[in-house]
Amino acid sequence: MPSNPHDERDNAVPASVGIVETRFARLFSDDHPLQFQIGAELASVTVAYETYGTLNANKNNAVYVCHALTGDAHAAGLHSADDEKPGWWDGFIGPGKALDTNEYFVICGNVLGGCQGTTGPGSVDAISGKRFCLDFPFLTVSDIVSVHSELVRHLGIKQLLAVVGGSLGGMQVLDWSVRFPDQLRACVVLASAPKLAAQGIAFNAVGRRAIYGDAGFLKGQYYDSEGPRYGLALARMVAHITYLSEDSIELKFGRRLQDSDRFAYDMQKETEFQIESYLHYQGKRFVQRFDANSYVYLTRAMDYFDLSEGYESLAEAVKNVQARFLVASYDTDWLFPTSQSKELVSALLQAGKHVSFTELHCPFGHDSFLIDLGPLNEMVGPFLEQA
Amino acid sequence: MPSNPHDERDNAVPASVGIVETRFARLFSDDHPLQFQIGAELASVTVAYETYGTLNANKNNAVYVCHALTGDAHAAGLHSADDEKPGWWDGFIGPGKALDTNEYFVICGNVLGGCQGTTGPGSVDAISGKRFCLDFPFLTVSDIVSVHSELVRHLGIKQLLAVVGGSLGGMQVLDWSVRFPDQLRACVVLASAPKLAAQGIAFNAVGRRAIYGDAGFLKGQYYDSEGPRYGLALARMVAHITYLSEDSIELKFGRRLQDSDRFAYDMQKETEFQIESYLHYQGKRFVQRFDANSYVYLTRAMDYFDLSEGYESLAEAVKNVQARFLVASYDTDWLFPTSQSKELVSALLQAGKHVSFTELHCPFGHDSFLIDLGPLNEMVGPFLEQA
Structure with a gap:
């Protein structure tokens, strides 16, 4: 087993399993x-x-x-x-x-x-x-x-x-x-x-529809191109809301603005509030690590499970x-x-x-x-x- | 004022204001x-x-x-x-x-x-x-x-x-x-x-992003073409979930299937469950009566209201x-x-x-x-x- 890189650190740092390999x-x-x-x-x-x-x-x-x-x-x-x-x-x-x-x-x-x-x-x-x-x-x-x-x-x-x-x-x-x-x-x-x-099935359906509706989805055959990046990010955004409680999202973001203390009043600006910017960031990050086809298959498996x-x-x-x-x-x-x-x-x-x-x-x-x-x-x- | 077409009907029918004009x-x-x-x-x-x-x-x-x-x-x-x-x-x-x-x-x-x-x-x-x-x-x-x-x-x-x-x-x-x-x-x-x-702002952000991401949106200048029908329907789908309570959606749809008593097990099929079919229907119907630009403006007005x-x-x-x-x-x-x-x-x-x-x-x-x-x-x- 790998050594523990935290061994010599302060006791307050939780012990880790160290360096691991997949x-x-x-x-x-x-x-x-x-x-x-x-x-x-x-x-x-x-x-x-x-x-x-x-x-x-x-x-x-x-x-x-x-x-x-x-x-x-x-x-x-x-x-x-x-x-x-x-x-x-x-x-x-x-x-x-x-x-x-x-x-x-x-x-x-x-x-x-x-x-x-x-x-x-x-x-x-x-x-x-x-x-x-x-x-x-x-x-x-x-x-x-x-x-x-x-x-x-x-x-x-x-x-x-x-x-x-x-x-x-x-x-x-x-x-x-x-x-x-x-x-x-x-x-x-x-x-x-x-x-x-039913509510969980409903949110999964919305996520999949966001992916299917992205012109980059190409019926799942997108591996030689960019893929449905926008749709997958959107799917993640809506799912992410369901992972947070109303109170925690309120406490963390409330109505605070992202870039200034005044509204931009700009219809083109999508990230006026911090919560919007956060969701966009979550979507963008997700696309870097996840595959849309897997998302589609695994949410369906979740829906079907009984x-x-x-x-x-x-x-x-x-x-x-x-x-x-x-x-x-x-x-x-x-x-x-x-x-x-x-x-x-x-x-x-x-x-x-x-x-x-x-x-x-x-x-x-x-x-x-x-x-x-x-x-x-x-x-x-x-x-x-x-x- | 217009006459009441319900006048001669059964008393159980609630009285109406009759035929009206915009x-x-x-x-x-x-x-x-x-x-x-x-x-x-x-x-x-x-x-x-x-x-x-x-x-x-x-x-x-x-x-x-x-x-x-x-x-x-x-x-x-x-x-x-x-x-x-x-x-x-x-x-x-x-x-x-x-x-x-x-x-x-x-x-x-x-x-x-x-x-x-x-x-x-x-x-x-x-x-x-x-x-x-x-x-x-x-x-x-x-x-x-x-x-x-x-x-x-x-x-x-x-x-x-x-x-x-x-x-x-x-x-x-x-x-x-x-x-x-x-x-x-x-x-x-x-x-x-x-x-x-914040949660309401978050759901509105998802809806607008669905519209913006539709290739038919054309930065809002879509009136001579089909417009962002898919995106607007998707925005409505996600919003519609938030309008229903978890219990009512469960009672109304639960896990009941749309077309048969058995799963289709088909990754291309988007409306396996009744709740999915219902949301798709709501999205489709909404697109017939609502304009995407209005949706974008009015949800923003809602976000900004304080x-x-x-x-x-x-x-x-x-x-x-x-x-x-x-x-x-x-x-x-x-x-x-x-x-x-x-x-x-x-x-x-x-x-x-x-x-x-x-x-x-x-x-x-x-x-x-x-x-x-x-x-x-x-x-x-x-x-x-x-x-």
Whole structure:
């Protein structure tokens, strides 16, 4: 494992897993292809993943982290000595943190259909020799989990100590607990839901329409050109609003102006208010790191996810679950409100499962699980120790 | 006044004002131009307006209705005998309703900058002989109100019994009460706010960006071509989500599919869920009746509106108000939440004004003031009688 560059620093700096590397696994084969939920097959899937901490001799200390819609495998640490941006859950993964790398072997893999190293619509199809684009098989959360599950087997791990995820990551945890109940002992589901509500589907529809409407989208075959940069940025802007609480956005930006203390009164000026400038910036930044086709596929997977699909009830759906559950929602999260977590918790209890539930008080809305790591560390740490 | 086509029908059918006509007033002149808040002038403004009921001899029974962002002058009645769609507030205006046309003379004028008969960016500039497009003067809520106020004088009315409006209409009522305190005796402000919150500004920014990003926008000079139909529809889609409550959208659509009881699993299909189909329909319908330039101007006016601007406090801003106020919010309205109405009510009370306030319980979110007219009639009727 990499050394810790923070070792000699002030104690106030949280310990880091140090410098890490993204690795790539080639999973599946002609004899053992990935079977998509709706029937397609892929004989080879590349998965980008990172690991932190050490797998013990009994191979029973592994914790899998499922990232959310636009996350990636780089959940903790730095990619080089001069890297200034640690992984997206660095405050939650590392020595002494909830996902304590002194104790656990933490794995995070980029999702199937993604664009950060794992096979997705931007990858080259071995059969046609061309990029998949919109010919990539229709993708569900179950397909994403099938690949995670295969990666765990590939690493020689029979059973995970826990699977942890927020938002779309939490949906993966839920699917995993139902479809591979033997493979995990504990589940942590944060700011998530057993199915997306109509409002969430509606916002995803707007985002996709922004992408489809961009002349640069070219029905998904844009890899030799600039691509739907404007539409993808717009999709991110609207999604970003839904990740923040009304109070946090008000507190952070209010009606403050961007460039001066007076209105410009200019119809051509799009960034008069700070909140506008912030959203434009978020959109621009997103386009640099994300692929529009992946966005389209993964939001659809999110829309389609319904844990109770094919069952008479949600309680029926979770009846074979073996893992203990920790479920947490955030009081200011209006995209995945507490009521949805409660529905899940009720079903688990009805099915006689072990489940702890809490609604955390945090001002940051849906993004709380990525921002407010203090309460999360306090809660998840002890839960994993019990597991 | 027109006859009532419902006279011989079942008593259960609410009485209507009958067949009405939109009229046009030419206001202002070279000697008395409209002075915009930021300095521009217009020597002639056409206003489309309708009236219902009869102005009494003392001319003291007039009630002015201020419409919201995408409304128009056609607030009640039908435009012809075979017209199937009554005016947008027909359940609230008419014989025996809160705005009782047996008692009151009700006026509704299309807003300045609009696209339904009143001068706006799509109108021809008398000086250049060309349509204004984005050369139309920058518009504020105060400019809209200046035109309403002039229309009232034009109709020979010195003082209104009341001014009533919801959402952006409520903002007009507020501005009116401060800038022309002598001109109105009572104000009804529904689902509105003394200023737009950051979240509202954010959603408006997304809508405008959808329009600007449409190749058909042509910097606003699209009147000889198809115009930014896709972008304007997209703007409406995102706005429409914010008008509905999470619960009402869930109840109305949930996760129900549009065309079958099974997923299509087709990445090209944009309307898999009923909520998607509904939003697409709303977008399409909107494009048929609204102008993108007006949308851009009026959302900006909404963003900029801040009743306390130029004053030390909101209470200071309303200190010259003479009218009595009725303020109502809706418990499921997350675009103009109750807290904003309460801020207004506090300021009015602090300034020693007469104000009644209630939070109505209604599942329909921000749109409640247009949908759930029972409670509104019960509340506003008696308030106007007192006035």
